[in-house]
Amino acid sequence: MATPKTRASSFSRNIPSTAASQVPGVKSGPNGTLFLSSGISDLDKILGGGFPLGSLVVVMEDPEAPHHMLLLRNFMSQGLVHNQPLLYASPAKDPRGFLGTLPSPVSSKDDKSLDRDSEQEKGLRIAWQYKKYFGENQQNSNSQRDNKFEYCNEFDLRKPVQRQFLSGQRIECISTQDSPDLAALHDRCASFLKQFLKTDGNISGAGRIAIQSFCAPQCTYFEQEWRVLSFIRSLRSMIRSSNAVVILSFPPSLLSLSFSKRLQHMADTLLSVRAIPDEDKDLAKLLTGYQDMIGLLSVHKVARINTQVPVILEAATFSMKLQKRKFLVLECLNQAPVDGSSGTSYATSGSCSGSSKGRSLDF
Amino acid sequence: MAESICRALRDGALEGEHAPALTIKDSIDSPLGFDVFAHVLAQLSSHILAGKSQSRGLVLVAFTRSPSFYVNLLKERGLEVNSSRKWFHILDCYTDPHGWKDRIVGRGKVNDVTKEASGVSTLCKDVKDTDKLCSLAIELGKGFIGEGKGRFSFALDSVNEMLRYASVRSVARVLSDLRSHDLASCVFWLLHSDLLEDKVAAVFEYMSSMVASLESAVPSPNGLRISLANLSLTEQNFRRARFSVRFKRRNGRVRLMTEEISIERSGITFSSVSTDGGTMGGSILPKVQFNLQLSEKELMDRAKVVLPFEHQGDGKPIEIYDGRRSPADKNNEAAATMQMTDSSKGEIIYLRDSDDERPDSDEDPDDDLDI
Numbered sequence: 001m002a003t004p005k006t007r008a009s010s011f012s013r014n015i016p017s018t019a020a021s022q023v024p025g026v027k028s029g030p031n032g033t034l035f036l037s038s039g040i041s042d043l044d045k046i047l048g049g050g051f052p053l054g055s056l057v058v059v060m061e062d063p064e065a066p067h068h069m070l071l072l073r074n075f076m077s078q079g080l081v082h083n084q085p086l087l088y089a090s091p092a093k094d095p096r097g098f099l100g101t102l103p104s105p106v107s108s109k110d111d112k113s114l115d116r117d118s119e120q121e122k123g124l125r126i127a128w129q130y131k132k133y134f135g136e137n138q139q140n141s142n143s144q145r146d147n148k149f150e151y152c153n154e155f156d157l158r159k160p161v162q163r164q165f166l167s168g169q170r171i172e173c174i175s176t177q178d179s180p181d182l183a184a185l186h187d188r189c190a191s192f193l194k195q196f197l198k199t200d201g202n203i204s205g206a207g208r209i210a211i212q213s214f215c216a217p218q219c220t221y222f223e224q225e226w227r228v229l230s231f232i233r234s235l236r237s238m239i240r241s242s243n244a245v246v247i248l249s250f251p252p253s254l255l256s257l258s259f260s261k262r263l264q265h266m267a268d269t270l271l272s273v274r275a276i277p278d279e280d281k282d283l284a285k286l287l288t289g290y291q292d293m294i295g296l297l298s299v300h301k302v303a304r305i306n307t308q309v310p311v312i313l314e315a316a317t318f319s320m321k322l323q324k325r326k327f328l329v330l331e332c333l334n335q336a337p338v339d340g341s342s343g344t345s346y347a348t349s350g351s352c353s354g355s356s357k358g359r360s361l362d363f
Numbered sequence: 364m365a366e367s368i369c370r371a372l373r374d375g376a377l378e379g380e381h382a383p384a385l386t387i388k389d390s391i392d393s394p395l396g397f398d399v400f401a402h403v404l405a406q407l408s409s410h411i412l413a414g415k416s417q418s419r420g421l422v423l424v425a426f427t428r429s430p431s432f433y434v435n436l437l438k439e440r441g442l443e444v445n446s447s448r449k450w451f452h453i454l455d456c457y458t459d460p461h462g463w464k465d466r467i468v469g470r471g472k473v474n475d476v477t478k479e480a481s482g483v484s485t486l487c488k489d490v491k492d493t494d495k496l497c498s499l500a501i502e503l504g505k506g507f508i509g510e511g512k513g514r515f516s517f518a519l520d521s522v523n524e525m526l527r528y529a530s531v532r533s534v535a536r537v538l539s540d541l542r543s544h545d546l547a548s549c550v551f552w553l554l555h556s557d558l559l560e561d562k563v564a565a566v567f568e569y570m571s572s573m574v575a576s577l578e579s580a581v582p583s584p585n586g587l588r589i590s591l592a593n594l595s596l597t598e599q600n601f602r603r604a605r606f607s608v609r610f611k612r613r614n615g616r617v618r619l620m621t622e623e624i625s626i627e628r629s630g631i632t633f634s635s636v637s638t639d640g641g642t643m644g645g646s647i648l649p650k651v652q653f654n655l656q657l658s659e660k661e662l663m664d665r666a667k668v669v670l671p672f673e674h675q676g677d678g679k680p681i682e683i684y685d686g687r688r689s690p691a692d693k694n695n696e697a698a699a700t701m702q703m704t705d706s707s708k709g710e711i712i713y714l715r716d717s718d719d720e721r722p723d724s725d726e727d728p729d730d731d732l733d734i
Binding site: 063064065066067091092093097177216217218219220222223251253254255256275276277278279294295322 | 379530531532535536538539540543562565566568569570609610611612614615616617618619
């Protein structure tokens with residue numbers, strides 16, 4: 001499993017951590033950032049805690065697979081569990097229909113096993129200089145015992161979410177199909193985000209916006225590229241000053257290259273999903289666990305808002321698997337040593353033969 | 364595998380999901396798209412008539428051929444259009460797409476359509492209004508069902524023709540509305556990819572759940588140079604093609620299947636083709652370089668490296684091969700060193716191991732074990 005090596009120092013910031021832990025579903029991280037969970041615990045670990053509040057997450061769709069819907073569903077369900085207001089926009093005529101497909105969280109059975117783990121850890125006496133490595137685990141176990149809500153739930157993709165979560169929630173839906181210049185969507189986002197303006201004091205709550213299949217071909221604004229870009233720019237500025245996260249998915253293969261690049265640059269966190277061929281013997285030989293895989297997820301950019309230190313991931317591509325056909329997990333690709341004669345290297349860490357050209361070796 | 368397409372269209376849509384949509388794509392190298400479209404149309408129609416399919420009727424939006432052509436086509440396959448049960452209807456966008464014939468004064472109503480076909484076709488006089496076209500098609504479809512429950516299918520003759528009259532967005536809107544309609548069972552359309560930009564073709568592939576593309580069976584001659592030798596190859600492309608289909612499965616994987624098509628007098632036949640091993644999978648994974656074999660160049664370079672015992676003690680300045688020295692220098696130096704070995708100093712005679720020492724075929728290293 002891939003975990004990014006965050007540079008944890010012995011100095012820790014004196015943030016009043018009580019403030020963040022009072023709001024369920026918001027976690028505080030290094031450099032004073034607050035995180036919202038994506039709904040997928042593996043993705044939270046890869047991104048270093050989750051989606052930072054005030055960031056724009058963009059998912060690049062694959063025209064052949066609906067995996068972006070899985071990411072959106074988990075994101076939205078997590079918001080429902082934490083009672084966070086949600087705004088959902090899609091090109092369908094009736095977006096509310098999608099809410100019926102959100103997965104429901106798995107509960108109670110798992111809590112017992114987690115309690116046992118935390119008790120065992122109390123028996124360990126950890127030397128003071130190693131406490132920094134265990135900080136995250138302890139914080140998690142503490143919050144699990146104190147709060148009712150976990151930061152990130154497991155979602156059972158086969159069970160639809162219960163009615164109690166859907167009713168009485170502040171869920172708004174809007175269809176983007178008929179909006180000619182995105183003005184309606186822009187106004188809805190603005191009024192939604194007004195509830196979560198960032199103030200210097202404690203945060204009262206966090207919100208989530210999910211925009212699915214932005215720039216789908218049947219939408220009226222499909223070919224108005226500059227309108228779309230200015231909408232995204234304005235959305236980004238709105239979101240920077242509010243305690244919310246926007247996740248947006250778009251199909252890059254349907255847009256012109258320059259436009260798609262511009263959209264990608266506007267993202268704080270950039271992910272992409274890819275389909276895999278079915279019953280492909282070569283892939284089955286190359287990868288372990290090919291039968292359970294449904295697709296690939298690549299992380300292109302990780303949001304770093306309050307810091308200049310970039311995140312360098314150990315691996316950029318992960319396989320999406322459905323464990324027991326219910327739970328979405330992300331795993332590092334386990335590959336057999338390959339005859340690397342064809343194809344380009346995905347990670348830009350060059351191979352040895354490439355770097356020693358043209359320089360006189362000096363022993 | 365054309366069987367699987369027809370089966371998927373026959374089985375139709377599940378509750379709460381969009382209807383399956385098929386794109387048939389061809390190009391100038393293998394222009395057999397319309398034949399495949401006609402085949403799928405005939406197959407689906409026979410399933411509908413036999414009552415085996417989910418849909419109770421088929422609405423065909425015809426842009427490139429007249430309604431009489433389609434009626435005759437179905438008749439040749441033994442499918443009666445004007446039977447007691449209404450199951451087939453044509454939305455005729457071919458005869459008078461702009462409504463000009465109506466406006467010609469003094470001609471009255473010009474009707475090229477045969478009597479047989481006029482019973483099942485509805486003339487559409489304004490194809491630019493895609494919303495009206497869509498609602499008209501849905502109305503016709505609902506007409507098959509009447510009071511009872513059921514669904515209906517749609518076929519679009521040619522996306523290219525429709526794009527002449529309307530924008531990409533409106534055509535995409537029509538197809539997505541048809542596909543997401545509660546009563547739609549399946550939708551399929553024909554596309555000529557050469558006449559469209561890649562982006563536009565990608566839009567229609569995005570909206571479909573199965574993409575069937577036709578490629579030339581024989582490698583086509585490059586450019587437009589048609590010589591006598593190439594002519595026969597080009598002619599073959601009018602009769603044979605490779606038919607590959609990409610199915611987008613529900614679990615998010617893509618299934619790729621290939622067949623060979625050949626068109627004869629008797630009709631169209633599909634035959635399976637021997638797969639030459641797909642290399643699709645390897646290309647999408649990140650390459651982890653762990654190459655245990657050396658390439659040709661790397662072997663040569665390794666042979667040129669001067670090992671320590673070979674160059675020390677010669678009295679020459681030590682230069683290690685770094686990949687840039689030309690072989691000519693090397694040869695000169697080798698000749699020079701030969702003369703220097705006659706000194707009375709001690710010397711190290713170094714013989715290189717052979718690089719590729721593999722055990723002889725009759726030597727079994729396991730023979731040395733005493734078990």
